[in-house]
Amino acid sequence: MRVGIAALMVAYVLSQFYRAFLAVLSPVLKAEIGATAENLASASGLWFLAFALMQIPVGAALDRIGPRITASVLLAVGGAGAAVFALATGPMAINVAMVLIGMGCAPVLMAAYYIFARSLAPAVFGTLAGVMIGVGSLGNLAASLPLSLAVEVIGWRGALWALCAVTLITAAAVWLLVRDPARVIHTTKGSLLDLLKMPALWPILLMMAACYAPAAGLRGLWIGPYMTDVFQADAARIGQATLIMGLAMVAGNFAYGPLDRIFGSRKWLVFGGNALAVACLIGLYTHADTPGPLPIALLAGVGFFGASFPMVMAHGRAFLPPHLVGRGVTLINLFGIGAAGIMQILTGRLHHALTPSDTLLNSAPPSTPYAALFAFYAALTTAGLLVYLLSKDRTD
Numbered sequence: 001m002r003v004g005i006a007a008l009m010v011a012y013v014l015s016q017f018y019r020a021f022l023a024v025l026s027p028v029l030k031a032e033i034g035a036t037a038e039n040l041a042s043a044s045g046l047w048f049l050a051f052a053l054m055q056i057p058v059g060a061a062l063d064r065i066g067p068r069i070t071a072s073v074l075l076a077v078g079g080a081g082a083a084v085f086a087l088a089t090g091p092m093a094i095n096v097a098m099v100l101i102g103m104g105c106a107p108v109l110m111a112a113y114y115i116f117a118r119s120l121a122p123a124v125f126g127t128l129a130g131v132m133i134g135v136g137s138l139g140n141l142a143a144s145l146p147l148s149l150a151v152e153v154i155g156w157r158g159a160l161w162a163l164c165a166v167t168l169i170t171a172a173a174v175w176l177l178v179r180d181p182a183r184v185i186h187t188t189k190g191s192l193l194d195l196l197k198m199p200a201l202w203p204i205l206l207m208m209a210a211c212y213a214p215a216a217g218l219r220g221l222w223i224g225p226y227m228t229d230v231f232q233a234d235a236a237r238i239g240q241a242t243l244i245m246g247l248a249m250v251a252g253n254f255a256y257g258p259l260d261r262i263f264g265s266r267k268w269l270v271f272g273g274n275a276l277a278v279a280c281l282i283g284l285y286t287h288a289d290t291p292g293p294l295p296i297a298l299l300a301g302v303g304f305f306g307a308s309f310p311m312v313m314a315h316g317r318a319f320l321p322p323h324l325v326g327r328g329v330t331l332i333n334l335f336g337i338g339a340a341g342i343m344q345i346l347t348g349r350l351h352h353a354l355t356p357s358d359t360l361l362n363s364a365p366p367s368t369p370y371a372a373l374f375a376f377y378a379a380l381t382t383a384g385l386l387v388y389l390l391s392k393d394r395t396d
Contacts, residue, residue, distance in 0.1 A: 019051075023223050037351060042095065055106060077104040086164060127258045130256050144241075218373075225370075274384070283298045283301075
């Protein structure tokens with residue numbers, strides 16, 4: 001099982017990379033193929049939406065045919081998407097590529113979570129979920145300064161061809177190394193509707209929809225344009241900023257993992273962490289154009305405190321019946337990734353609406369659209385916290 005999990009970890013590194021790499025490529029894609037910030041926001045949103053919509057068939061596939069075939073076949077589709085991206089000559093091709101890549105990445109983390117839930121003690125699920133995301137977040141780091149350096153050496157097309165090869169090799173490794181857990185033998189039939197009828201899940205689902213989007217959106221897309229437009233940052237400085245935020249997200253995932261056993265609560269751990277993330281977002285809103293290290297420190301705070309994804313997943317998994325684990329974890333994931341995709345598209349439109357078309361006739365500072373984005377994400381997370389107060393705490 002260990003080598004199979006290792007293969008899925010490598011695949012999840014790629015998944016984290018693909019959801020975050022557009023922030024670094026934004027300047028070169030704008031210069032070479034005319035992809036604007038709004039175009040890239042839409043492309044990033046399509047990745048998340050494709051990823052989210054795949055959760056329903058992925059959940060059924062995990063329960064029926066197992067994680068090995070599900071993850072390896074779809075990851076190969078992601079490799080094809082990377083090839084389409086490498087050949088792109090305009091924003092439309094990037095949209096198609098991101099949809100294919102989103103489909104390919106969709107089963108990877110849930111395949112690992114399915115194996116954890118079916119093969120290991122429930123009490124360690126939160127810790128292992130955090131470790132999986134923490135290690136996978138190395139992809140988030142690779143999509144920062146290392147990617148910017150690779151683009152300088154071999155160009156963005158060369159970097160995408162290399163990613164295509166790595167993705168296909170990883171898909172083959174998953175096919176060869178992952179072992180499916182023993183099938184659940186049960187007499188009760190179940191479906192996604194049975195999960196949606198569980199009142200205990202709904203506050204958790206809505207919290208997942210609210211808490212994942214800010215860190216994913218800011219790190220995956222907006223940090224690059226923000227640093228460029230407000231502080232005139234070059235590619236190297238953008239790479240440094242994304243690296244710092246990425247490191248904070250890695251640290252946050254590892255920190256959240258064991259804390260439910262230390263504090264004896266999942267609900268209040270998630271609530272307190274995300275309340276601090278809201279404080280950081282409000283700080284960004286009020287200091288959006290402040291030069292120096294403060295904005296990057298606050299972005300890192302959003303990344304660290306907003307890394308509650310594995311703990312929210314563990315909270316929801318505690319309510320799932322054994323024969324619906326695959327459908328259950330993918331349902332929770334759907335709310336997180338789907339909301340992130342929708343927020344990417346909405347924030348792209350918000351940014352476009354607040355960006356002056358003629359800077360000579362508009363005195364608004366360049367930080368104005370980004371301050372609005374920070375306020376939007378703060379309001380979204382606050383709404384999620386209010387609903388989450390209705391949730392029932394449960395640990396294993």
